[in-house]
Amino acid sequence: MIGVADFSYLNGGLRNYAEKPVPPYRRELWEIQGILEGECRVEFADHSWLTAPKGSLWIFHPDCSHGWTAPAPDAECQVEVFHVSGLPLILQKWMKERAWFQSEMREGDLVRLKELSERAQATGSMQFGLRQLQVESILMELSYLILQREEESLPSSSTSSVRTVQQTLHWFRTHLHEGCGVEDAALAMHRSPQYLRKLFLKETGARPNEHLTRLRIERAKEYLLQEDYTLEVISEAVGYSCAAALSRAFKAETGKTPGAYQKAHS
DSSP states (O other), X not given: OOOSOOEEEEEEEEEOTTTSOEEEEOOSSEEEEEEEEEEEEEEETTSOEEEEEXXXXXXXXXTOOEXXXXXXXXXXXXXXXXXXXXXXXXXXXXXTTOSEEXXXXXXXHHHHHHHHHHHHHHGGGSOHHHHHHHHHHHHXXXXXXXXXHXXXXXXXXXXXXXXXXXXXXXXXXXXXXXXXXXXXXXXXXXXXXXXXXXXXXXXXXXXXHHHHHHHHHHHHHXXXXXXXXXXXXXXXXXXXXXXXXXXHHHHHHHSSOHHHHHHHTO
């Protein structure tokens, strides 16, 4: 069940977010945006950001203030954008504990997303009843594109424990910029922190906060190799309170300072 849902905004095509950035703001409706070509960035109200590469498909809760910027002055990207008043129940449940979510599309999915955008544009001339059926059909297909990789990423024989670990790691990856911790992840997974710690030790041999630190450092490495971000900006983007905190964690994890790592890979 979707209820009465409709598109309030549909658009697509070439974007140069360096010339015309979209500053973070709170939407009234759900936003779905797919990157068909090129690359851009999602920027949040706290000035943290995430890279949005080709093939990424994003969905944002109405309460999630966000905008779109470019990684370089000449960077362009091809996008398809949907603003919609309602979602299929399965996607609503998936987004219940999430402000936003990113999934990956394959080449065939990019073609399908373009087709769905064209179908959505055509709903404007339909009578109400047929329009609603078409809108619901398009939203179900968009939901499939968003969620399909989640099932594929887990082995069919995965136990409930393995799935919980995988889901927690994914939650960490998508919330690094928020400075999240084990308690936050436990709340999102509807588990206790103690349960998560025991589960991670049993399934991975390491505590969840150790995994979280590694994920933060790996994300920081990606930013360091781009060479156009200060350590303060990177520390915020990966969830550390300041550059000094990131430097300490980076040195403990890699044996090098961020500056030494950047120099060695420049």
